Amino acid sequence: MNRKEFGYLVATLRKEQRNDFDEIMTQYDLAELSRIPLVTLQKIEQGRQANIKPDMLLSLAQTLKLSARGRESFLLCASGLEESEIGASSLTPEQALAKLRDGLAQIQTPAFITDCFGDVLFANPALLAVYNATPEKLRASHLLTQFNIIRILMAPEFEEQRHMMGETAHAFIHSTVLLYKAMSIKYRTHWYFQMILPELNRMPIFREHWQSPAFHGEDVFINYNTITLRHPSFGELKFLSGPLQGITPHGDLNLYSFQPLDPHTAAICAQIVKQAGTTPIALAAWPKIKVDRHAHATSNSNA
Template sequence: MDRIEFGILVSLLRQDRNLTQFELAEHSQVENAVISQIERGVKKHFNSKLLMNLANALHLTTIERREFFLAASGVKQEHIVRQPNAALVTDSIDSEKVLGKMINIIKKLRLPAFIMDVYSDVLALNMVALAFFQVTPAILETAPTLPGGYTTVRMMFGKELALRSKVTENWDQYAVGSMRFIRENSLRYRAKPYFQYLMKSFKNPTEYPLFDRYWNMVSSFEQDREANVDVFTYTHADFGPLNYATATTVSITPNGELFLNQYLPLDEHTRSLFDTLAAQTSEGVIAPLAPWPEKHIP
């Protein structure tokens, strides 16, 4: 991320907290002129105290802090991965090959599993996940025509209320955990034009009536998670009481991280449900879904 993009990121994070530049300067004990320089992308060097003060004032979670500090380093995503080296016979990392390997993994998993990118675009999901999320043909057919049509945001917070209509108990806990994942893993990409394109739609209450509430709720929490794992316990309208953990495998590519999420049952009823869904579905995967690594803005 270059300094211009980092400045845009700081500005977006500040606006998330409904702060003016002056208020951020007060909260962070950083001079107002310095805040202005950062947001305009003209300040080239940051010391650790400045960055920590900003992270504290912006109320970033632990993972958001890590992403924020990495963004401030100025290192571009394509340089984070190991570089080709003839002396070490090191090949360059092929993003599409990485995705292909991950798809082969979820194809064989007999648990709900799917792959998403840093924009929460779902790139592939296995047949068990398709059955578990009850993804309708209409959702798949309209996805290419809608901003965010392939995202988990649409399933969670979109106007179809695809998941909200199914979760009858502990919805807030489920929604907050899902939104936290979205916020944390998108942080270094929020200044990108594609993310701004998505956010314009996500902020439209007609299309995404539940988005703003949970986006803001996550940023207002005072306490961080003790363990970086989401455990979901809720009642599903069709499947009954569920209890499972999300296990996430992260693959780093020159085009950003890919997240392989699989759901691990934590009680006998959920285990039995996943076994039943696996028995009722074939071994396979729905892919490709969202375009990747290239993102197109209409």
């Protein structure tokens, strides 16, 4: 991102922090804690600071309490390179998505593909089966976030699905939001993220975890999560999930697969695949195309 966008990112991350009086962190607070002259910080946030020293960037990242994964993204954002330059490839974005989709079609366990905003582009039948949902259940055409993984996990209408997680739900959701925070840093200034964040913040569960400070010693250094489901038809299922990442000029694509953690879960996955197959189901479209501020964003079709 350019210097102006990076400055906006610093200001956004600062406003997510609280000071000692439980108020939004001010420029003065951040400058004092990171030992950066106030006028320099103001220039950074205004996009007028051409050269930002490495030790200054590291101090900002530490004061903003970024996770290890978030810190890596933050420092990359400070490079001044655009997403289209970082994600340049011999493959077109459509070819990159097609390769991930072909991989998804071969996976024998629950799996799905998201874009950099968390919108689920494709899911296999096994994912919908273990989550006890259907494409129709997921649809909410009045929402930009209708297929966003955060909505699917945390919206009030998916209370039945969260109930399957039992006592593990709180820890799983908290970990998911921490991962989302870290993985979305590169895209906080993007127009689409700015449009979907208010929708996500209308969900009390998301808002609680998004706004809560990190626990002491808490960090995100690897992108994986564990999940336990007590399915009404399949019994207790245990998985470990993490992404394979594809880089494109339109942002990262992530292929998540759920690896069974016990023989029963593996057997259930095999049973589901035998009955439902592995053909990916198209959900959200990609890449995002901006229309106007009074209308929903549109996207190219994945079909």
